[in-house]
Amino acid sequence: MAETASHSPTSTDSGHRGKAVGISIAAAVGGFLFGFDSSVINGAVGALSGHFGLGAFLSGFVVSIALLGCAVGAWYAGRLADGWGRRRVMLLGSGMFVLSSAGSAFAFSVPDLLLWRVVGGLGIGIASVIAPAYISEVAPASGRGALGSLQQLAITIGQLVVLSSNKTLAGAAGGSANELWFGMPAWRWMFLVGVVPAAVYGVLALLIPESPRYLVLTGKYDQAASVLGRVSGERDPRAKVDEIRNTLRKEHRSSFSDIRGPRFGLHPLVWAGIIMAAFQQLVGINAIFYYSTTLWKSVGFSESNSFTTSVITAGINVVMTVVAMLFIDRAGRRRLLNIGSIGMFCALALTALAFSHQQGSGDDVTLPDPYGPMALVGANAFVVFFALSWGPIMWVMLAEMFPNRMRAMALAIGTTSNWLFNFLVTFSFEPMTHKVGLTWLYGAFATFALLSFFFVRAKLPETKQRALEDMTGDTYRRPERGAQ
Numbered sequence: 001m002a003e004t005a006s007h008s009p010t011s012t013d014s015g016h017r018g019k020a021v022g023i024s025i026a027a028a029v030g031g032f033l034f035g036f037d038s039s040v041i042n043g044a045v046g047a048l049s050g051h052f053g054l055g056a057f058l059s060g061f062v063v064s065i066a067l068l069g070c071a072v073g074a075w076y077a078g079r080l081a082d083g084w085g086r087r088r089v090m091l092l093g094s095g096m097f098v099l100s101s102a103g104s105a106f107a108f109s110v111p112d113l114l115l116w117r118v119v120g121g122l123g124i125g126i127a128s129v130i131a132p133a134y135i136s137e138v139a140p141a142s143g144r145g146a147l148g149s150l151q152q153l154a155i156t157i158g159q160l161v162v163l164s165s166n167k168t169l170a171g172a173a174g175g176s177a178n179e180l181w182f183g184m185p186a187w188r189w190m191f192l193v194g195v196v197p198a199a200v201y202g203v204l205a206l207l208i209p210e211s212p213r214y215l216v217l218t219g220k221y222d223q224a225a226s227v228l229g230r231v232s233g234e235r236d237p238r239a240k241v242d243e244i245r246n247t248l249r250k251e252h253r254s255s256f257s258d259i260r261g262p263r264f265g266l267h268p269l270v271w272a273g274i275i276m277a278a279f280q281q282l283v284g285i286n287a288i289f290y291y292s293t294t295l296w297k298s299v300g301f302s303e304s305n306s307f308t309t310s311v312i313t314a315g316i317n318v319v320m321t322v323v324a325m326l327f328i329d330r331a332g333r334r335r336l337l338n339i340g341s342i343g344m345f346c347a348l349a350l351t352a353l354a355f356s357h358q359q360g361s362g363d364d365v366t367l368p369d370p371y372g373p374m375a376l377v378g379a380n381a382f383v384v385f386f387a388l389s390w391g392p393i394m395w396v397m398l399a400e401m402f403p404n405r406m407r408a409m410a411l412a413i414g415t416t417s418n419w420l421f422n423f424l425v426t427f428s429f430e431p432m433t434h435k436v437g438l439t440w441l442y443g444a445f446a447t448f449a450l451l452s453f454f455f456v457r458a459k460l461p462e463t464k465q466r467a468l469e470d471m472t473g474d475t476y477r478r479p480e481r482g483a484q
Helices: 009-052 056-084 086-105 110-138 141-148 150-173 186-192 195-207 212-217 221-232 237-249 268-282 285-298 303-331 333-355 371-388 390-400 404-435 438-459
Strands: 179-181 359-361 364-366
Touching: 009 056, 009 086, 009 110, 009 150, 009 186, 009 195, 056 086, 056 110, 056 212, 056 404, 086 110, 086 186, 086 195, 110 150, 110 212, 110 390, 110 404, 150 179, 150 186, 150 303, 150 390, 179 186, 212 221, 212 237, 221 237, 268 285, 268 390, 268 404, 268 438, 285 371, 285 404, 303 333, 303 371, 303 390, 333 371, 333 390, 333 438, 371 390, 390 404, 404 438
Parallel strands: none
Antiparallel strands: 359 364
């Protein structure tokens, strides 16, 4: 691609950065859908429980069953992406979420609602794997951390938008269970709004180029060189194509044989990815975003104030994710994860302390002064540290820490682990709130945050500014003494 050499380095680099950012944003809309789906149930769960007569068990199951669909979608996404291409799989995820949003909005029974929640989960699970993988494959190594963080930024924006939408719709109707337009209650409109971003995601998937690594995999070397030259800013795209061909030549279709190792049947690096993905959920972040409105109502906030508090929390999440994007390629992944683990531990411990002074139980809980404000500060401080670290960095590292030969399978397993632990935490949160109380729950989350600190220091490699082709099985080694 001679045209790349004809421009000055400054203008070329600037143009490539712009193209890479634009394409990465388009791919990250899948993350927006992820965030949208994870929080749309937040404002609807109370009205759903009343409309369908759900108890604590069924209410938790309706919220969390989509996550089982996410796990299945994530498991198969890598293999579908290698067979169909990244763009076609994005289209599949878009279509599934359109169907889920419309189906959930018009659900007439609990089994019907559960079906559409699972369909949406399949689509979100697919998007959660494809977006970070695609971004890591088109982004230059020097900016891959920030661009990979767009996935988490899109998730947080999706959460903010849907919580704002839920607040607006519930406010217009005078409550989420009240009738809004055309004889439909506000909670049905909350789901129906999701059709719009899902359709946008499908359109954007048609406009972005295919991943250069998939193009090389399918023998389309000229197209791959073109994408590498135009988007990734490779000085010698033909040489890069040859490099990718050499790594792929040593590979075959991803299978369990690629990830086998001496540690309980898996390569240690795969276990590191699984455990990292589990810790991201075990600190309790989605207990905040799935149940925050219900939680704040339970401690004395009005429905309107609960929605407002949830929106503020989502806004903090967006801002701090942007801050993480600014520092991830400078400070490094491990340093930010360590900071986040300690900050989350302190914030969650404060929240647990606040709830240890709750009065009442079950749905009739209040927090006397000053413990109500203390719980609010603790919960939002937790979101600050999570968004600065474990929120975006987990997705970045899953997409870049594995060698090419195992990346698709390892990424699928890591993401599936994330969704399964998401399900575990989400499904158990409401019943456990009634059985053991919020003090013990937030205390458990704080414990996992502390354990995550020691896990990062002992087990995770630093991947800052390393090319994907440089990642090998030897990437996994005990970090050097003094490494951050």
